[in-house]
Amino acid sequence: MNSADLGRRVGVPSTALFTDQYELTMVQAALKAGTAGRHSVFEAFTRRLPEGRRYGVVAGTGRVLDAVENFHFDEEMLGFLRDQAIVDGPTLDYLADYRFGGDIWGYPEGEVYFPGSPVLRVEGSFAECVLLETVILSILNHDSAIAAAASRMSAAAGGRRLIEMGARRTHELSAVASARAAYVGGFDTTSDLAAGFRYNIPTVGTSAHAFTLLHDSERDAFRAQVDSLGRGTTLLVDTYDVAEAVRTAVEIAGPELGAVRIDSGDLLLVAHRVRQQLDELGATGTKIVVTSDLDEYAIASLAAAPVDAYGVGTQLVTGSGHPTCSMVYKLVARAGSGDPADELLPVAKKSMGAKSSKGGRKWAARRLDEDGVAEAEVIGTGPVPEELAGRQLLVELVRGGEVVAREPLDAARDRHIAARAGLPLSAMQLSRGEAVIPTEYV
Structure with a gap:
C-alpha cells in the first residue's frame, strides 16, 4: 500500500x-x-x-x-x-x-x-x-x-461509466473533496487533477469546444487531437453539425476512434442517431459519452439510449439539490x-x-x-x-x-x-x- x-x-x-x-x-x-x-x-x-x-x-x-x-x-x-x-x-x-x-x-x-x-x-x-x-x-x-448524489446517479447509470467533472462549478477545494466523495459513491473517474494527485483517483479529459474553435476547421482540430493523443481519444462532436463531425472524426481516426462526446441537444435522440451513424461507418467499437447538466433523473431517462458513459458536473457537486x-x-x-x-x-x-x-x-x-x-x-x-x-x-x-x-x-x-x-x-x-x-x- x-x-x-x-x-x-x-x-x-x-x-x-x-x-x-x-x-x-x-x-x-x-x-x-x-x-x-x-x-x-x-x-x-x-x-x-x-x-x-x-x-x-x-x-x-x-x-x-x-x-x-x-x-x-x-x-x-x-x-x-x-x-x-x-x-x-x-x-x-x-x-x-x-x-x-x-x-x-x-x-x-x-x-x-x-x-x-x-x-x-x-x-x-x-x-x-x-x-x-x-x-x-x-x-x-x-x-x-x-456521495449520496453520486450513489443515486450510479444506480441510475446501471453499470455505465460515470465521470466527475464539476471542478469549475464549485470552490476549488470543495472540488477536490467532491471528486473524492463521488468516487466513494460510485463514480469511476474525475477531470480534476488535484483529486487525482491527492487521492489517486483515475483522471480523464481531452478537449473542449474552445479547441475546435481555435482551428481553421473542425477537421484540423480533430487531426491535431488525434495526432497528439492517438486514435483512442474522445472527440467532441457538437461544436457545429453533429452528423458531419462524426463522419469527419471516423475519417481521421478510423474505426479505432475511442469515443465521441455529445454536450448539447436532445441527448436521447442524438445518441441514437450517432450510434447508428458510427455503426454504419464501421466504428462499432467507438463509445458515446454524454454530458450537459445531467443529474440522476436525466441519467435514468437515458437508460434506453446507446450511451456508454456520463459526465456530470453541477448537479453532482451541489448534491443534486x-x-x-x-x-x-x-x-x-x-x-x-x-x-x-x-x-x-x-x-x-x-x-x-x-x-x-x-x-x-x-x-x-x-x-x-x-x-x-x-x-x-x-x-x-x-x-x-x-x-x-x-x-x-x-x-x-x-x-x-x-x-x-x-x-x-x-x-x-x-x-x-x-x-x-x-x-x-x-x-x-x-x-x-x-x-x-x-x-x-x-
Whole structure:
C-alpha cells in the first residue's frame, strides 16, 4: 500500500481554525468552571434524510481522520486569538498544547446510514471533543451529500461509466473533496487533477469546444487531437453539425476512434442517431459519452439510449439539490466529575419539536431479513442483543489520539457498492419517499 493509496497528507496545514468561535469560548468557560476535563461522548447523526432520499452515504471519514490528526494551534494562530481577544490567557495555554487524545468510532466510509444512525462517536474530555465539532460536521455534511448524489446517479447509470467533472462549478477545494466523495459513491473517474494527485483517483479529459474553435476547421482540430493523443481519444462532436463531425472524426481516426462526446441537444435522440451513424461507418467499437447538466433523473431517462458513459458536473457537486445532510454533533453522555473512572450519565437536548435528541453512548446494528436484505437500523445504549452482535456497524477509527483505521479509497468505494446492494430494491427508486428501512431504538 503506497502513500497515494491513502491520500497524500504531507504538508497538510493545521485545521484548528476551521471552527466556530463558540467552540473556543465554551472551552474557556469550561476551564474556568472546572468542567472542561469531564469525560464526554459526542455523536454525529442526522435527524432525517434530505427530502425524498431513501438512504444516506457516509463519506469524508478519511478526511475527518486527517483533520483530527492535523488539529493543532501554531504560534501564528495563537497570536491571532490573542490579538483579537477571542479567548483568555489560560485558554491560550490549553490550546497551545492541544492534541486530540481521545477515541473515535464510526460507520466505516462508504456505509449507508439512516435517521438517527450514530455515524461518528467522539469520546474524550469535553474540551478536546467540543473543539472538533465544526470541522467534523463541515467534512461529513459536505462529503456525505455528494456521495449520496453520486450513489443515486450510479444506480441510475446501471453499470455505465460515470465521470466527475464539476471542478469549475464549485470552490476549488470543495472540488477536490467532491471528486473524492463521488468516487466513494460510485463514480469511476474525475477531470480534476488535484483529486487525482491527492487521492489517486483515475483522471480523464481531452478537449473542449474552445479547441475546435481555435482551428481553421473542425477537421484540423480533430487531426491535431488525434495526432497528439492517438486514435483512442474522445472527440467532441457538437461544436457545429453533429452528423458531419462524426463522419469527419471516423475519417481521421478510423474505426479505432475511442469515443465521441455529445454536450448539447436532445441527448436521447442524438445518441441514437450517432450510434447508428458510427455503426454504419464501421466504428462499432467507438463509445458515446454524454454530458450537459445531467443529474440522476436525466441519467435514468437515458437508460434506453446507446450511451456508454456520463459526465456530470453541477448537479453532482451541489448534491443534486441537497448540498448538506443536516448532520449534527451532540453531547450524549458525560461524567459527573473530572474523575476518569466516574460513571457516564446520559444527556440529551429536550427542546420542543424535531430538535430533541436521545442520550447515551450508542451502538448500531443492521437487522437483516431471511433473505439477507436490510430490514431495520437498530440503535441502543444497553447490551447488544445476541442476534445483532455480528451486525454492528461502528468500527474503531482513533484510539488514544492515534489513527488506527486508514484504508485505501477503493475500500470505501467497494464497501458502498456492497452496502447499497444489501438494501431493499426500493432504495434504488428515484421517486420521492421515506427512508427505505426504519430506525428502531432499543
